[in-house]
Amino acid sequence: MPAVVDDTTPTAVLLRRARLAGTPDPRRLRDVLLRDGRVAAVADHLPDDVARTHRPETVDADGAVLLPGLHDEHVHLAQWAATRRRIDVSAAGSPEEVARTLSTKDDGADVLLGRGFRDGLWSRPPHRHDLDAAMPGRAVVVVSQDLHTLWVSTAAAVRFGVTAPDGVVVEDEAMDLLARAGAVDAATNDEWVLEATAAAAARGVTSVVDLELAPLADWARRADVHHPGGLGVPGPSVRVRAGVWPEHLDSTLAAGLRSGDPLPGIVDPTARDRVRVGPLKLFVDGSLGTRTAYCTHAYPGGDHGMLRLPAAELEGWLRRATAGGLEAAVHAIGDAGVRTALDGFEAAGCGGRVEHAQQVLPADLPRFAALGVTASVQPRHAVDDRDLADHHWAGATDRAFPYRALVAAGADVVLGSDAPVAPLDPWDAVASAVHRSADDRGAWHPEQHLDLRQALRACSGGRSAVEVGDVADLVLLAEDPAAVLARDGADALRRPEVLGTLVGGRWTHRGAALG
Numbered sequence: 001m002p003a004v005v006d007d008t009t010p011t012a013v014l015l016r017r018a019r020l021a022g023t024p025d026p027r028r029l030r031d032v033l034l035r036d037g038r039v040a041a042v043a044d045h046l047p048d049d050v051a052r053t054h055r056p057e058t059v060d061a062d063g064a065v066l067l068p069g070l071h072d073e074h075v076h077l078a079q080w081a082a083t084r085r086r087i088d089v090s091a092a093g094s095p096e097e098v099a100r101t102l103s104t105k106d107d108g109a110d111v112l113l114g115r116g117f118r119d120g121l122w123s124r125p126p127h128r129h130d131l132d133a134a135m136p137g138r139a140v141v142v143v144s145q146d147l148h149t150l151w152v153s154t155a156a157a158v159r160f161g162v163t164a165p166d167g168v169v170v171e172d173e174a175m176d177l178l179a180r181a182g183a184v185d186a187a188t189n190d191e192w193v194l195e196a197t198a199a200a201a202a203r204g205v206t207s208v209v210d211l212e213l214a215p216l217a218d219w220a221r222r223a224d225v226h227h228p229g230g231l232g233v234p235g236p237s238v239r240v241r242a243g244v245w246p247e248h249l250d251s252t253l254a255a256g257l258r259s260g261d262p263l264p265g266i267v268d269p270t271a272r273d274r275v276r277v278g279p280l281k282l283f284v285d286g287s288l289g290t291r292t293a294y295c296t297h298a299y300p301g302g303d304h305g306m307l308r309l310p311a312a313e314l315e316g317w318l319r320r321a322t323a324g325g326l327e328a329a330v331h332a333i334g335d336a337g338v339r340t341a342l343d344g345f346e347a348a349g350c351g352g353r354v355e356h357a358q359q360v361l362p363a364d365l366p367r368f369a370a371l372g373v374t375a376s377v378q379p380r381h382a383v384d385d386r387d388l389a390d391h392h393w394a395g396a397t398d399r400a401f402p403y404r405a406l407v408a409a410g411a412d413v414v415l416g417s418d419a420p421v422a423p424l425d426p427w428d429a430v431a432s433a434v435h436r437s438a439d440d441r442g443a444w445h446p447e448q449h450l451d452l453r454q455a456l457r458a459c460s461g462g463r464s465a466v467e468v469g470d471v472a473d474l475v476l477l478a479e480d481p482a483a484v485l486a487r488d489g490a491d492a493l494r495r496p497e498v499l500g501t502l503v504g505g506r507w508t509h510r511g512a513a514l515g
Contacts, residue, residue, distance in 0.1 A: 011036065011505045012056035013472075014046065018066040021480050022453070022465030032066060034472040037273075037504040042468055059514055064499050065480045067456070068463035069206025069473035070426040073376045074329075074355055074416030077210045077240075078218075079147065081192035082182050083115050083420035090116030090145055095126040098142060099134035106135065111156065111181055114142040115420065119149075120289050120388040126151045128167025141181040143174075145384070146289035146421055150174040156181070170290050171306065175213060190222040194236060196424070198229030201237035201501045201508040203425050204475035207461065209376075209416070211243040211281050211329065211355075216252065218242075220263045223271040235271030237501075237508040239473070241278030244326065246317070249280060258325030273504060279329035279353060280321045283308045284344075285337035288358060288388055293334035295359065297396045305334050314344030318352065328352040329376065335359040335399060342367045356381075356418075359393065359400050369410035376414050377403060379432035379455075380422035386436070386444040397445065403433055404448045415459040427494050430455045430481070435490030452485055452493075472505035476514070 013034040020030055020042070033041040035054055050056070087105045092098040102114050112135070119126055131140045131153035140153040141160075152160065152167045160177055162169060169177060184192075200208065210219075219242045223235035230237060242263070244252045255264070257277045266272040285306055286292020291299050292306040299305065309317070314330065321328045332341035333356045341354050342364055351372030358381065368375055382401035389397050399405075406413050415429045422428065433455040437443045450458070457464050466474060478497035485493055501509040 012054045013502070013505055014050065014054075014056040014058045015061045015066065015476075016058060018061035018064055018476070019480065020466050021065050021067045021477075021482070022456070026065070026480055026482070029063065032466065034474075034502065034505040038472050039466060039468050039470045042466070061476060061514075064476045064478060066466050067204075067475050067477065067481075068460040068466060068470070069475050069501065069503065070204045070459050071207040071414065071461050072200070072205055072416045072419070072424055072426055072429075073209050073414040074378060075208045075210055075419045075424055076147070076212045077193050077196060077208065077419075078189060078212045078214060079182075080419040080424050081189075081196040082184070084196065085192070086113045086115040086143075088116050089114045089142065090118060092117060094122055095119075095124070095130040098126070099130045102131070102140060102142070103134040106138070110139070112138055112140045113182060114140070116145045117142055117151065118145045118289060118388075120291070121391060125166070126168055128152060128154050128157060131167070141178070143178055144289055146287040147178070148174060148287040148290040148292065150177050152177075171286055171292060171308070179213065186218075186221065189218075190225050191227060194222060194225060194227040195229065197236040197238045197240075198227070198509070200424050201229075201503075202498060203427065204477070204496075204498045204501050205238050205424070205426060206473035206475070206501060206503050206508070207239040207241075208424075209241045209243065209278050209329070211278070213245050213247075215248050216242055216244065216257070216263055216277065219275050220265045223263065223266040223275045224268055231507050231510070233270050233506060234268050235266070236274055237503070239274045239276075239503060241276055243278040243281045243329065245281050249321070252277070252326070253324040259327040270504070270506065277326075279327040280317070282314065282317055282328060282330045284314065284330055284332040284341050285334055287333055288385055288392065291392060293358065294332075294337035294340065295334035295393070295396070296336045296361070297393070299392050300394075304336065307337070307340065309340075311340045311343040311347060314340065315347040318344055318348035318350055322348065322350040329355050331355045333358045335361045335364075335396070339364055342371060342373065345371050345373050357406070359396065360402050360406070361399060362405075365402065365405055365409040365411070368406060368412070374412045374414055375406050376416060377401070377406075378416050378418045378422060379403065379429045379436070380417060382436045382444065382448075383432045383438045384422065400445070401436070402448055403450050407450065407454055412462075413458045415455065425494075426459050427496055430459055431490050431493035433458070434485065434493065438491070452482055456481065472502055474502045476500040478513075
């Protein structure tokens with residue numbers, strides 16, 4: 001959905017001597033005028049009377065590379081903000097190692113929160129007794145890397161009412177428990193989330209789809225909050241499309257809110273422009289890491305995962321959302337889950353988004369384009385989960401993370417992180433889409449790589465270059481990504497020097513090099 005610019009807050013910026021990536025001659029120096037939130041002019045040299053007429057802030061880009069701003073199409077901002085403060089156990093290879101790591105880094109908090117365990121290849125499953133042995137009497141809650149499993153100590157089980165004998169819960173119960181265990185007051189939550197958006201802006205992010213399980217009122221409240229890093233503008237440093245979960249659908253429809261609408265009650269016009277209603281989030285299945293993704297093939301244990309929302313029920317939700325003006329974002333990971341999601345869209349006669357699409361049957365690839373369904377994918381997952389996929393999806397990885405096949409079939413593909421499952425960093429997503437490896441083992445299923453132009457377009461709202469009339473959501477880099485890839489390889493794409501970021505022609509990040 002295109003960004004909407006609020007024209008009540010006119011601004012003007014003149015970027016002198018910028019290079020425009022994605023153009024026929026990306027080395028050519030250009031002047032770019034941004035006015036009232038859009039790209040107003042691009043020329044080899046804009047005359048001095050431009051400054052007299054529009055009174056812009058003039059910035060010498062000094063050969064920096066200008067690109068369309070980057071999007072993260074799937075994040076959980078409150079969880080990402082909180083995860084940045086939890087103990088990382090992602091490197092642990094066993095339950096005992098997780099427990100040791102947590103015990104040595106115990107911060108004394110009321111509830112000790114860890115994050116990132118990956119038990120899919122462990123020799124045995126986690127148990128509450130592992131945490132009890134290392135930290136007797138301590139309330140410990142550990143969330144899995146995919147957010148679909150929670151593992152708790154006995155003290156935490158008693159405190160939060162967990163009845164599972166092993167202290168391990170999955171899916172809805174896990175998500176509800178994490179919301180309670182990780183709860184902080186609203187002011188702290190707002191501070192953490194807004195700080196996270198400033199960090200995202202520093203990586204060139206201009207827009208996110210926030211699929212956090214939270215009421216829209218949370219964003220209406222924090223949109224008027226000033227915070228360090230906000231560069232004088234309250235609210236987030238990025239555009240936010242705030243998702244709606246089924247728990248909040250009735251109130252959203254009753255308020256007459258549609259996807260793309262500004263949230264009511266936001267005072268500041270710039271913040272009101274940035275924060276808008278996003279899609280309705282629905283779940284068809286679970287995840288690979290928790291072995292609940294719904295698949296046509298069996299897992300090693302013999303089951304096929306978990307179907308959380310059959311196509312007939314999904315159709316009902318989709319019809320209701322569409323009638324109320326809400327786009328739908330449907331979580332589907334396994335190939336049977338993706339087919340179920342597509343069946344639901346087809347029956348409801350509407351388009352929308354499939355979130356993740358980590359495994360797609362060949363016959364379903366062309367259905368995305370035919371039905372007008374976007375594939376919202378997270379390339380870092382293909383890097384992180386390759387070993388899990390090889391083990392649990394043995395014999396079926398030829399259809400796993402099929403990015404090139406989706407593009408070749410005409411699907412609209414957009415990139416995200418699913419933060420905190422992966423870092424909120426679009427450069428990591430781009431690099432992972434271009435080359436599916438982050439170590440020295442070589443690429444995994446390289447036939448599904450995207451080329452750099454495809455990856456950047458999928459990460460930029462479909463934009464390939466900066467053009468007159470575009471919304472002035474832009475990022476300035478020290479070097480052209482194409483040159484970096486050609487010289488240093490895909491891994492170097494993860495570490496660009498971001499000099500500045502603008503949203504609607506306003507600076508959201510401005511490095512020292514730009515003055």
